[in-house]
Amino acid sequence: MSVKHALLALLSEGPKYGLQLREEFESGTGEVWPLNVGQVYTTLQRLERDGLVESDDTTEIGPQKGFRITAAGAEELTAWLRTPPDLSSPPRDELVIKVLVALRVPGVDVHEVLQVHRRYLVELMQQWTRLKEDEADYDLSLALVVDAELFRLDSVIRWLDSADGRLKRAATDAATATPAAAASQPSPAPLPKRRRTGARR
């Protein structure tokens, strides 16, 4: 979450005071990302130092000091909105690693491990969905934040479902190929061969 760019966005609507910026930041993110006032002022000082905002230089930093965006700040904001977040290299996903490890540990039922995580994620999604229940309190910013969270969690569950299916098929195939191996389930799937992929971060 870039507080710097969120503050620039709020100032692009017109000059504002620090306290006002904090309140608008919180309501603009559906109050899901609370922000302390010290963080607002530290960020504003940095923005001013970099020439991206200007302040009324008559007063000390505090609730009464107003800020406005500069031309350079507006340019920075426009460029940031169009810069894709870094989704290009696969992150070291803890859940993926746990499942890969589970395949190697004797006596561990990987399907049970998958289910533990699936249940936890669904419980988390239930909590997010509770926020949707009362449409009257459900403003647009909150709706967008909640949907983003639900889609993110949902995609992890889909991966768990797909892993479950893939492992079941692999176990069936192994059992068909070598009937003696049927007793040992699930069959340990090999670790990915391209081990270096995405593991450098």
Added chain:
Amino acid sequence: MSMLELRGVTKVYGQGDTMVNALRGIDLTVEPGAMVAVMGPSGSGKSTLLTIAGSLEEPTEGEVLIDGALLRQMSRNAKARLRRRSIGYVFQDFNLLPGLTAVENVALPLELDGISGRRARATGNRVLDDLGLSKRADRFPDQLSGGERQRVAIARAVVGERHLLLADEPSGALDSVNGEAVMRMVHEACKRGVAAVVVTHDAQLASWADRVVFLRDGHIVDQTAPQAGPESLLSTPGQAQ
């Protein structure tokens, strides 16, 4: 008293080499006003569970109770009456009758139950109105969008004195906005005291439920715990960077 109770329900199809154990010893209780979602991979027994709960199929073993009444002890006519009066079904492909308008589809179960056409229609209009569909009441199913058709199907499932709503992949091929509207309607029905069982593979829809049970190879293998309020999701100041 629970609205739906399954006790040790087992369902076996075929025999010998072709025998399939669709359900194995299922225990499930759904209280009035509760929404339970059933999740599981294809072939896990989700739809079979729903058809047995709705008395559309008999279990091989075990008991099903609806509103305290044991289905095994009911006559065919009594079961048909129960299905007509107390249970609403929602299917993935809507199952609306194409020759009837939206309101006629909604009013049909009431008319079949002996309520006069005029009263049934008035009730149907009221339900459609509650669900924001009053302007669509006189349209035929093929004049409605997919989302509207499914909302009409839910209106039909909750019309009258129905206390149990059984839905099989109710959002089917709908987009996420319409899928959410469908779940919101089911949720509203539960707030009025209807007990609902929703079978789905979609976690976003299942997360509307009070409880999610996970089915695998005919067994309930797990279920979610009662939830803390959403406040716990809101982070403490200073987490943004």
